[in-house]
Amino acid sequence: MKLESLPNELLLDLFKYFSTVQLLRSFNDLNSRFxxxxxxxxxxxxxDFRSISRDNFKILCQQYLPVIIDQVSSLRLANDDDDSPQQIDLFFSHVSSTDDNADYDLQILLNEAHCLYSLEITSWPSSLIPLVKNTSKSVRRLDLRQLTICHQQDSNSSSRTQNYRKFGCSRLGIQCEILRIATESEADILALVDTMTNIRVLYTTCTSDIWKYADNVSSSKKFEFIELLKSSLPSTSIITRVSGLYGFLQLWFR
Incomplete structure (x- = not known):
């Protein structure tokens, strides 16, 4: 049986087994139907731009991304990938027509990602937070584990916590259902939970959670931070430490 004899529904199911680069390179321009x-x-x-060659990265960003952006359901970028260092900076430069207009082009690009459900961007510059906070109405899963929401001038805890509250009140924060993010205190966690009205699962590593920093902390201390959170959260909340992710807490909300 020839591939072209398959109905469109089966071909679309088949496409899911290819990476984006493989899919576009294998089927693009075969004929008008494909x-x-x-x-x-x-x-x-x-x-998922991890471990992708620089040439493929450039081709995908410049040639294909503007065409398929409204069909993208997940986007994953990282600056710390061994094979593709400074990936986020390259991504922004490739999708922007000029350096002077980079923010404008990025905003348009993300606003056109109507099907974007999952967004993971790690180690990104804080200057881009306002852009991404107010973009894409469809994002439900957000991974910002290495993002520092606070600015350097926010020296006191109340100012830092207010930034988390502002993030939770943003369009992206309100619609998000699954969030992975770093926090500095239990007040930051509570600010997120209080403002993110659709949050179902929160993964966080918190600076004030001393148990994650020392192996010799007594077992009684292991649950002290969790109990502190539980006292301020709804009784239906479930808080556990994530196996395999050192220092991460998992908060479930029902």
């Missing part, structure tokens, strides 16, 4: 499937009907592109 082009229509790729750039119109397929709505489940997952852009």
């Amino acid at each position: 082009n229509n499937l790729l750039f119109h009907d397929f709505r489940d592109y997952h852009l």
Whole structure:
């Protein structure tokens, strides 16, 4: 049986087993039917830029991303990948037409990602927080584990916590259901929970959670921070330490 004899529904299911680079390089420009499937009907592109070659990264960002951006369901970028260092900076430069207009182009790009459900960007500059906070109405899963929401001038705890509250009240914060983020105190965690009205799961590593920093902390201290949080959260909340992720807490809300 020839591949082209398959119905469109089966071809679209088949596309899910390819990486985005493989998919576009294998089927793009074979004929008008495949082009229509790729750039119109397929709505489940997952852009994971980890361990991608620089050439493929550039081709995908410049040639294909503007065409498929409204069909992308997940986007994953990191500056600390061994094979693709400074990936976020490269991404911003590739999707922007000029350096002077970079923020404007990035805002347009993300606003056009109508199907974007999952967004993971680690080690990004704090100057981009306002852009991403107010973009994409569809994002439900957000990974900002290495993002520092606070600015350097925020020296006191109340100012830092207020920044977390502002993030929780942003469009992205309100719609988010699953969040992974670093915090500095229990007040920051409570500010997020209080303002993120749709949050279901929160993963966080908190600076004031002393148990994660020392192996010799007594077992009684292991749950002290958790009990502190529980006293201020709804009784239906479940808080556990994440196995395999040192220092991470997992908070479930029902």
